[in-house]
Amino acid sequence: MDINLNDLLRKYKSHPYEDHKIDAPHTGLVFFKVRDGQEVAGPSGQWLQKPGTLLYILERENNPKRMYSAFTGRVAGLRAGLEGSFVQAGEQLLTIQHRLNRDEIIDRILRDVLQVFRAPQRARYFFTPETVTFLEKKTDKGLPIAPGDEIIIMSLMKRDSFLPYEGAPGIIYKVYFQQGDLVEQDSPLFGVCPPEKLPFVQKVIQRIRTEWDD
Amino acid sequence: MDQNYILDSGKYLSGLQDRIIYLGDVKGGLEWGHLQDLLNEVQKIRRNIFEFQEKELLRQIRNLEDRISFFEARVAEGLTPIEVVNIARSVQRFTLQDILENVYDSFTELGGEGDCNIDPAVLVARATISRRVKNRIYFHQVMVIGHEKGKGEEFRNGGSAKPWGNEKALRYMKVAEAEGIPIHSYIFTPGAYPTEDYPGAAQQIARNLYQMAKLRVPVVAFISEGGSGGAEAIGLADIRLMASRGYYSVISPEGAAAIEGHIKEGEQLPRKLVEHCAEQLKITAQDNLSLKTIDRIVEEPPLGARKEDFAFFRRLRYEIIRATDEVVLKTKSFRAFRVYALKRQAMETENGICEEFRLYINWSLSDSEKARLLENRSRKYRNMGHGYNELRQSxxxxxxxxxxxxxxxxxxxxxxxxxxxxxxxxxxxxxxxxxxxxxxxxxxxxxxxAYDFVFPKPETPTRTELSTPVRRSIFVEEWEQYISPLANEDRTVTCPNAEKYGCRDLWVPDLYGEFCGVCPSCGHHFPLEYQWYLENLFDKGSVREFNQHIASTNPLNFHGLDAKLKKAVERTNRHSALITFGAEVHGVKLIVAMLYSNFRSGTVGAAEGEKFVRACDKARTTRRPFLAYIHTTGGIRIHEGTLGVIQMPRCTLAVREYIDSGGLYMVVYDNNSYAGPVASFLGCSPYQVGIRSSRIGFAGPRVIRETTGADVPPDYHSAKNALKRGHIQGIWDRRDFRKNLFEAMMTMGSPHLYYK
The missing domain is CATH 1.20.5 (Single alpha-helices involved in coiled-coils or other helix-helix interfaces)
Incomplete structure (x- = not known):
């Protein structure tokens, strides 16, 4: 196994954040509305219609533009020295450190390890009935899959077509959609884990679930 | 024997308990007069009923009843408007089902029963009502349509009709019309259910009003709880009766308090403010009678009628028959009606409500009577809601x-x-x-x-001219002459869609000048002042305003409105939120009514209604197309109470008469158009169009959230969604407004129009 479990966990434990650098989108005078270390919220509401915390105002040609946080996290590396001064486009103003929760870390690890099968078109997707029956049993073994297997039905404009799986053989480890969901193009449908990596993945997830404190 | 007196006492105590709870409902809680203690006492006696001797039990009950009666008398003495609202909302109040069971001899519910119904809040029934004349019984067939609040049944939505419920009501109105039977409508609604789902709350109410305006059968309405647009959906009647303890209002007192007090969403409404608003809105039966928005009051017991008030049902039965008679007789001859009225008056003075009628009136109408019925209805509504000032004219x-x-x-x-x-x-x-x-x-x-000499061909443009280039374009000559004052700033603005489509910042003189307030990247329309349209939409110098002397006023003496009106007049140099004028587009003359935002947010009151009706009539007389351009409307002006609400049926009626005469009525929505006007004289137009980036709907997001408990997406009211739902027939770019309007006038409308 080329990934060391302890290293992986240590990496996330030492810095359980995802850093989002916030740059000035264009030139202008900058006026900060947050301070270093302040907790900020990302957009909220069912349709993300409520903007996040106001981070700063960027004024160009008498047009004060209010810039809101797109992430939830903590402000770090605020360049307070730039307050009231003229900045160039692309100049880094601050960083938002988003603390990763248990599910996000698992998701990241799985993304590294699994081979993701994506939706070729915006359509409704279903598993074949046999696959559904297998998945409903919730066995620990997982559903084995090989290239050319037709386990997914794409339903578009009242036409149902079988999609052959293309990729390395393995076991369907994670399903990213519900039966009959409308899935956007290129969104993940399921992730396949090579059989040899399966014990490792299960172990990692088990460790994170028990050890990680949200 | 013992068991009997206990059984009777048990029932009696249960009745007393209901009376206390009802008093609590009226006073807004059991804290008043220590009603809670009284209720505890009753419950205690009920629990320990077997421990009492008969005499002792009767003494206790008598004592309790005396105390309750005393409280009832005290409450009835000084009922405030908010308490009247509480009466109308109480679960113990009579509902439409009680009326159907007690006022009508028999009935068959149509379009579903109970919760198995397209909309359980709207109840429709084919019913029979009888009258005795000289010991002979006569039966009348009627269509009963109304709201059913239910007694605590959640699926009824408290009588809030959904759009499909109102559609059901309309369907059966047409059935009644086909069968030639009168309609009795009973209004028990706090307001329509605010959803835009097809057919749409506003649009369906508008359709109902449009049809009811010329429904060829007598319609009698009875109002117990009349909540604005929801009430109007079935309330356009030849005679409007109202329960003496009912309320009829433009908005709920709570809604008015939230607006007046600028109360933020989720914050507690101050009780005093709600009471104040209830008082100011003039919502009681007496208020409405003096405002002439209703015709008669049906007296109830002092604290309102409940489901077992059989005397009230007798009175209601008498009043509803009498009202239908009156509508029918008015279509016959004046003399016959006079004879009847005199007889009825004599009868009433002698006996009060009586079981026996002196006359049998057949409720079916001949064609000429139907025509007279419609004339009477038109006259009635045209004479209603006159709460405006006529300034001295030059x-x-x-x-x-x-x-x-x-x-x-x-x-x-x-x-x-x-x-x-x-x-x-x-x-x-x-x-x-x-x-x-x-x-x-x-x-x-x-x-x-010789014929061509006598009847020369009108020198008006024809459709063929459309294929030739338009001579006067807003981008070449006319636009240059008017520049929005918004353009006089040296700064940039950001398009609201910048994040989504990557629109660049726009330099204001460019945006409001050359771009006509339209983002060149995504086409978002920035709001422009109404003057821009006056200058750019019509031929230069063709705008001739009329009826400027009709001024908004404060007919209910609503506290603070005078100052607000004064401010609006100073700001706009106008006297109402509606501008009516004659104008030309490429030489075609038309009449325009324009609601604009600067004057009380384009709200409609008595003055605006009157101006709209007169503009409709002018368009009808001069055979010109009629355009309602809605720069912005915030709904009916709440400060004018039901005088504002009545403009909904009133203006719809004028529109109906205009369209029936062969006119072309077009509505163009811009910026924000909400509530009453959309749910009546705007929403009834066969040709409705939205300018890009406009929002059209019945209730705003906050009202929807507070009423339904569900949030709506940010683009819920967008013109695009309104088009998807079929509420409007197209979306126009502001820059194509003039061209599209001209093309519409050339291609739509009947040959009745002067230029066709």
Missing amino acids: VVSRLAQAGDTAKQSYYDIRYGLLRHHSRSVQKILEEVSSEGFIFLKTVTEPMRA
Whole structure:
């Protein structure tokens, strides 16, 4: 196994954040509305219609533009020295450190390890009935899959077509959609884990679930 | 024996308990007068009923009843408007089902029963009501349509009709019309359920009003809880009765308090403010009678009628029959009605409500009576809701008004009589020519020449001109002459869609000048002042305003409105939120009514209603197309109470008469258009269009959230979604407004229009 479990966990434990650098989108005078270390919220509401915390105002040609946080996290590396001064486009103003929760870390690890099968078109997707029956049993073994297997039905404009799986053989480890969901193009449908990596993945997830404190 | 007295006492105590709870409902809680203690006492006696001797139990009950009666008398003495609202909302109040069971002899519910219904809040029934005349029983068939609040049944939504419920009501109104039976509508609604799902709350109410305006059967309405637009959906009636402890209002007192007090969403409403608003809105039966928005009051017991008040049902039965008689008799002859009215009055003075009627009136109408019924209805609504001021007019305006009367005769002759003959002659000539009798050509040619001389072809543009380039474009000559004052700033603005589509910042002089307030990247329309449209939409110098002297006022003496009106007048130099004018587009004359945002957010009150009705009439008389351009409307002006609400049926009726006469009525929504006007005289138009980036709907997001408990997406009211739902028929770019309007006038409308 080329990934060391302890290293992986240590990496996330030492810095359980995802850093989002916030740059000035264009030139202008900058006026900060947050301070270093302040907790900020990302957009909220069912349709993300409520903007996040106001981070700063960027004024160009008498047009004060209010810039809101797109992430939830903590402000770090605020360049307070730039307050009231003229900045160039692309100049880094601050960083938002988003603390990763248990599910996000698992998701990241799985993304590294699994081979993701994506939706070729915006359509409704279903598993074949046999696959559904297998998945409903919730066995620990997982559903084995090989290239050319037709386990997914794409339903578009009242036409149902079988999609052959293309990729390395393995076991369907994670399903990213519900039966009959409308899935956007290129969104993940399921992730396949090579059989040899399966014990490792299960172990990692088990460790994170028990050890990680949200 | 013992068991019997206990059984009776148990029932009696249960009744007392209900009376206490009802008192609590009226006073807004059991804290008042220590009602809770009284209730505890009753419950205690009920629990320990077997421990009492008969005498002791009766003494206790009598004591309790005396105390409750005392409280009831005290409450009834000084009922405040908010307490009247509480009565109308109480679960113990009578509902439509009680009326159907007690007022009508038999009934069959149509379109579903109970929760198995397309909308359980709207109940429709085919019912029979009887009257005794000289010991003979006569039966009348009627269609009963109304709201059913239910007694605590959640699926009824408290009588809030959904759009499909109102659609059901309309369907059965048409059935009644086909069968020639009167309609009795019973209004028990706090307001319509605010959803835009097809057919849409506002649009369906508008359709109902449009149809009811000319429904060829008598309609009698009874109002117990009349919540604004929801009430109007079935309330356009020939006679409107109202329960003495009911309320009829433009908005709920709570809604008014939230607006007046600028209360933020989720914050507690101050009780005093709600009470104050209930008082200011003039919502009681007496208030409405003095405002002439209802015709008669049906008396209830002092604290309101409940489901077992059989005397009230007798009175209601009498009143509803009497009202239907009155509507029918008014369509017959004045003399017959007078005779009847005198007899009825005598009868009433002698006996109060009586079981026996002196006359049997057949409720079916002949064709001429139906025509008179519609005339009466039209007259009735035109005479309602006159809460405006007429300022002193200049001599020129008065002369113009006098000229209108002369114009009417001119248009009748020019485009009525002569046009009719001209068409007949033309038809004969065409028929004769098409026979191919070539030898007749020598005869018909001089006749045609003579005809063309007498009836010269109007010099108006025709459709063929559309294919040629438009001579006057807003981008070449006219636009340059008017520049929005918004453009006089040296700064940039950001398009709201910048994040989504990557629109660049826009320099204000460019945006409000060359770009006509439209983002060149995504087409988002920034709001522009109404003057821009006055200058750019119509031919230069063609705008002629009329009825400027009709001014908004404060008919209910609503606290603080005078100052607000004064401020609006100072700011706009106008006296109402509606501008009515005649104008031309590429030489085609039209009449325009424009609601604009600067004056009380484009809200409609009595003055705006009156101006709209007059504009409709002017368009009808002069046979011109009629455009309602809605720069912005915030709904009915709440400060004018039901005088504002009544503008909904009133203006819809005027629109209906205009359309029926062959007119072309178009509505163009811009910026924000919400509530009452959309749910009546705007929403009823067959041609409704939205300008890009406009929002159209019944209730705003906050009201929807507070009423339904569900949030709506940010683009819920967008023109695009309104188009998807079928509420509007198209979306126009502001820059194409003039071109599209001209094309619409050329392609739509009947041959009745003067230029066709």
